[in-house]
Amino acid sequence: MLIYLAIHQDKPCRVTDVAASYRISRNHLLKVALGLGRLGYMTATRGRTGGIALARRPEEINLGEVVRKMEVDFALTECMQTEGGLCAIAPACRLKRVASKALAAFLAVFDDYTLADITGNRDQLAGLLDLPRSMKAA
Amino acid sequence: MLIYLAIHQDKPCRVTDVAASYRISRNHLLKVALGLGRLGYMTATRGRTGGIALARRPEEINLGEVVRKMEVDFALTECMQTEGGLCAIAPACRLKRVASKALAAFLAVFDDYTLADITGNRDQLAGLLDLPRSMKAA
Known part of the structure; x- marks a missing residue:
């Protein structure tokens, strides 16, 4: 989840999108998000334009x-x-x-x-995470 | 189990004794013994005077x-x-x-x-493993 948020710092993210990208359980990720929020790594804002985001820069994690x-x-x-x-x-x-x-x-x-060290290959990771669902299933 | 056998090299050992000393399940230890035997760390001899023993010197494990x-x-x-x-x-x-x-x-x-490194304090370990049952429960 931290990797996803680090490479998508330019747009608001939703737990649902993270779950779909990694093809893992949204319920499990909600628990992870709760833990990350409690520890101060992530913030969550409510509402239509809200979402989850890193609370610190990747270099600081x-x-x-x-x-x-x-x-x-x-x-x-x-x-x-x-x-x-x-x-x-x-x-x-x-x-x-x-x-x-x-x-x-x-x-x-x-x-x-740090989180920055493992997300230096941003474009490559984004390419794998943001593939349309139809391509991932292929 | 390897620690027990290393400090009791002078006498034949039984899985039952190891289980009693560590106060753990004999059935679980039988599985461990099977694995250790299969990997060549331990030998087992049948009969009244038989028992389990290290198959190699502690320095070689x-x-x-x-x-x-x-x-x-x-x-x-x-x-x-x-x-x-x-x-x-x-x-x-x-x-x-x-x-x-x-x-x-x-x-x-x-x-x-090696196993020898962690059993150098043989007397101290033997003292803890060979206490009479009544004293252990105290």
Whole structure:
């Protein structure tokens, strides 16, 4: 959804259009939109000329931050859950430390990119998203 | 299970004991054991004196290899599935590249460790795994 909004900054967008372009459930996207709005990445205006839009410039939207905020559950193992889990060896487990380090390395890669970095090929992406429905089905 | 077997190399082990020590389902562990056996990490011998044991020395069991072989599904997004998925922008998507790079960074951390590295604190782990049941419940 952020990619769609980044390459369509010149026109008002509707969740229905995003859903149709990606051919995914509008209901699912409404939930995503709600989350993005709550986190301050997106704004929504009501009315006939209203729609959804980015609340910040793509350069200011860091992917690591988005992944961290949107993915609620990063527990790779039971012991990494907020509640701590019940694993018998948790107090001395070195695997837990390795898994935490791996997760940090994973997120650090996203930290290196902004929404602008992944939408630099705007025309190419727009070409794929804005194809008439009949052509997409072909 | 590999951690348990690594710190109990001096005695024959049974899946039942591993399940009791970690307080997890024996049925689930039987499936894990089957997978570990199939991949050549573990051997099983039948009979009264039989049991399960590591098929290689802990130094020779690389965690990155285990994670790659045991985790069947590493698709973070629909487009990373073996079948490719249906996302409209997949051919030009740079997010997919970032996600692949992040996954590689995640697995690379596990590549740096062997089973021996995470079981160096053998006595501490054994202390937690071999507590009498009554003490664990306390």
